[in-house]
Amino acid sequence: MNLSPESSKFDSITVTLAKEKVAARFPEAIARLGSLVRIPGIAWDAFPAEDLERSATAVAELLTSTGVFETVEVRRATYGNDKVGAPAVVARRAARNGRPQILLYAHHDVQPPGDKSEWKTPEFEPTLMDGRIFARGAADDKAGIIAHVTAIQSLVDLAGPDFEIGLSVFVEGEEEAGSPSFRAFLDQNRDILEADVIVVADSANWTTTIPALTTTLRGLVSQEFEVRTLDHAVHSGMYGGPIPDAMTAMIRLLATLHDENGNVAVRGLVEGKAAELEYDEAALRTDSGLLDGVELIGDGSILDRIWTKPALTVIGIDGMNVATSSNTLLPAVKAKVSMRIAPGQEPAEALTALRRHLSENAPFGARVEFGEVELGKPFKADDSGWAKQLASGALSAAFGNESVDIGIGGSIPFIADLVQVFPNAQILVTGVEDADSRAHSPNESVHLETLRGAMVAETLFLAKGNELRIN
Ligand SMILES: [Zn+2]
Structure with missing residues (x-):
C-alpha cells in the first residue's frame, strides 16, 4: 500500500x-x-x-x-x-x-x-x-x-x-x-x-x-585465512633469495586489498550513495584521533565512505613476534580481515568476492586456505x-x-x-x-x-x- x-x-x-x-x-x-x-x-x-x-x-x-x-x-x-x-x-x-x-x-x-x-x-x-x-x-x-x-x-x-x-x-x-x-x-x-x-x-x-x-546499516564479513609457501621453516641464509617466505607473500597480498587512493579493491562489492548532509571533517579527525598529516582514505563523501560503501580492515596477523624471531623463512602466516559491507549487499556474495580476490592475488603462487567466517547482514x-x-x-x-x-x-x-x-x-x-x-x-x-x-x-x-x- x-x-x-x-x-x-x-x-x-x-x-x-x-x-x-x-x-x-x-x-x-x-x-x-x-x-x-x-x-x-x-x-x-x-x-x-x-x-x-x-x-x-x-x-x-x-x-x-x-x-x-x-x-x-x-x-x-x-x-x-x-x-x-x-x-x-x-x-x-x-x-x-x-x-x-x-x-x-x-x-x-x-x-x-x-x-x-x-x-x-x-x-x-x-x-x-x-x-x-x-x-x-x-x-x-x-x-x-x-x-x-x-x-x-x-x-x-x-x-x-x-x-x-x-x-x-x-x-x-x-x-x-x-x-x-x-x-x-x-x-x-x-x-x-x-x-x-x-x-x-x-x-x-x-x-x-x-x-x-x-x-x-552496514553488514559484516570477516574471514580468517592462511598463506603458505613452504611445508616447514627454513634457514634464510641457505634458502633466502629464490624461495619466497609466507610473511612477504601475505603482506603483498594484503596490500592488494585497497587501491592507491585507499578504496576497497575487491571487485563485485556493492556501493551506494548516502544522503547529502553536512559532515565536519575536522570533527571526524578529532573524534577518531587521526594524526596531523595523515590523510583520509577512499573516494566519495565522508558519509558515503562511512555508511554506504564497503570498508576493509586487516584486524589480525599471526606470524612470528619480533622478540622470538630468527633468520628463518616463515612457511605459513595467518590473517583475519574484516569488511563492512554496504546496504543492499548479500554477505555470502561479498564473501565469495573477497575469497576470489585473495585466491587470485596471492603472489608467487602461494597457497591460500580459508578458515573461520563471520557474516552479518x-x-x-x-x-x-x-x-x-x-x-x-x-x-x-x-x-x-x-x-x-x-x-x-x-x-x-x-x-x-x-x-x-x-x-x-x-x-x-x-x-x-x-x-x-x-x-x-x-x-x-x-x-x-x-x-x-x-x-x-x-x-x-x-x-x-x-x-x-x-x-
Ligand atoms: Zn540501545
Missing part, C-alpha cells in the same frame, strides 16, 4: 493538538524516565540479576498503567543448551477493523557505567543540566521506552480509549549484552509480536533539531512502504524541520533477526538520541526537546495509523 503525498502530511491543527497532549504528559514522562534510570539493570553476569528483574517489572507496570493492552507480561526465552534469556516485557492489543498492527521496540537494560571518575554527575541519578538529563540509560534506551509509553498515552488522549490501531510492545533486557536470546525470543513469542510495522526506537537524530530515520529500509513515508512526515511535522535519512556504519545485529522472522513487516529505526548523547560513554544524556519531538512524532504516527485501513 502506498500513501498519497498529501496523506503523509499533517495539518497544523493535528500537530498542535499532538504537541499539547504530549506537553500535558511531559512532566510525568520525565519523572518516569528518572525512576527507570535509578534502576541499574545491566545484563552482564558481573552485575546483580535482581536489578534487571526490577527494571523489567517497572517497565511492565508502565505499560499496564496505560490501560490499553490485553496482555502485559515479563517473559524470558530459552535458548542454546537450557540457557534462559534476560527478562523482556511484551504487551499486545490487537488491531481492529483492518487497522495496522504496530510493534514498538526498545530495551530496558543499559551499559555498565564505565569509569565512574569520568562522570560529572552520579551515573544512576538523573540530573538536569543545560536542557539535558544526564545518567546511564537516560538516552539509551530508557528514553526510547518512555517515548513509546507517552505516545500511547497521547494517542488515547487524542483518539479515545477505543482506538483501533493494533499495538504490540517488546522491551528486551539484554540488548547491550548482544541480545543472545533475541532470535529464540522472536520464535517463541511470534504470536504476540507479529506486526505490519516495527518501530525500533534505539537510534539517533541528525541533530537535536533535525530529526532522522536510520534507513541503512546489512539493512536497507524499504523506502516505498507507507510506514516510512508516514514516519518521515510525522518527524518533520513534530520537529518543524524536514526529517533526514541517515545510516550507521556498523550494524544492529538484531535488525537482521527481525527482518528474517517478520519478512513482511516494514521496519522503522527511530530514536531519541542526538550527536551529543554519548550512549555507552560516561556522561550519557538525552536532550529534552529532542525527546519531546520524538514523542510528538510517534503520537502523530500512531494517530494517523489509527485512521488507515490496510488489511
Whole structure:
C-alpha cells in the first residue's frame, strides 16, 4: 500500500493538538524516565540479576498503567543448551477493523557505567543540566521506552480509549549484552509480536533539531585465512633469495586489498550513495584521533565512505613476534580481515568476492586456505512502504524541520533477526538520541526537546495509523 503525498502530511491543527497532549504528559514522562534510570539493570553476569528483574517489572507496570493492552507480561526465552534469556516485557492489543498492527521496540537494560571518575554527575541519578538529563540509560534506551509509553498515552488522549490501531510492545533486557536470546525470543513469542510495522526506537537524530530515520546499516564479513609457501621453516641464509617466505607473500597480498587512493579493491562489492548532509571533517579527525598529516582514505563523501560503501580492515596477523624471531623463512602466516559491507549487499556474495580476490592475488603462487567466517547482514529500509513515508512526515511535522535519512556504519545485529522472522513487516529505526548523547560513554544524556519531538512524532504516527485501513 502506498500513501498519497498529501496523506503523509499533517495539518497544523493535528500537530498542535499532538504537541499539547504530549506537553500535558511531559512532566510525568520525565519523572518516569528518572525512576527507570535509578534502576541499574545491566545484563552482564558481573552485575546483580535482581536489578534487571526490577527494571523489567517497572517497565511492565508502565505499560499496564496505560490501560490499553490485553496482555502485559515479563517473559524470558530459552535458548542454546537450557540457557534462559534476560527478562523482556511484551504487551499486545490487537488491531481492529483492518487497522495496522504496530510493534514498538526498545530495551530496558543499559551499559555498565564505565569509569565512574569520568562522570560529572552520579551515573544512576538523573540530573538536569543545560536542557539535558544526564545518567546511564537516560538516552539509551530508557528514553526510547518512555517515548513509546507517552505516545500511547497521547494517542488515547487524542483518539479515545477505543482506538483501533493494533499495538504490540517488546522491551528486551539484554540488548547491550548482544541480545543472545533475541532470535529464540522472536520464535517463541511470534504470536504476540507479529506486526505490519516495527518501530525500533534505539537510534539517533541528525541533530537535536533535525530529526532522522536510520534507513541503512552496514553488514559484516570477516574471514580468517592462511598463506603458505613452504611445508616447514627454513634457514634464510641457505634458502633466502629464490624461495619466497609466507610473511612477504601475505603482506603483498594484503596490500592488494585497497587501491592507491585507499578504496576497497575487491571487485563485485556493492556501493551506494548516502544522503547529502553536512559532515565536519575536522570533527571526524578529532573524534577518531587521526594524526596531523595523515590523510583520509577512499573516494566519495565522508558519509558515503562511512555508511554506504564497503570498508576493509586487516584486524589480525599471526606470524612470528619480533622478540622470538630468527633468520628463518616463515612457511605459513595467518590473517583475519574484516569488511563492512554496504546496504543492499548479500554477505555470502561479498564473501565469495573477497575469497576470489585473495585466491587470485596471492603472489608467487602461494597457497591460500580459508578458515573461520563471520557474516552479518546489512539493512536497507524499504523506502516505498507507507510506514516510512508516514514516519518521515510525522518527524518533520513534530520537529518543524524536514526529517533526514541517515545510516550507521556498523550494524544492529538484531535488525537482521527481525527482518528474517517478520519478512513482511516494514521496519522503522527511530530514536531519541542526538550527536551529543554519548550512549555507552560516561556522561550519557538525552536532550529534552529532542525527546519531546520524538514523542510528538510517534503520537502523530500512531494517530494517523489509527485512521488507515490496510488489511
Ligand atoms: Zn540501545
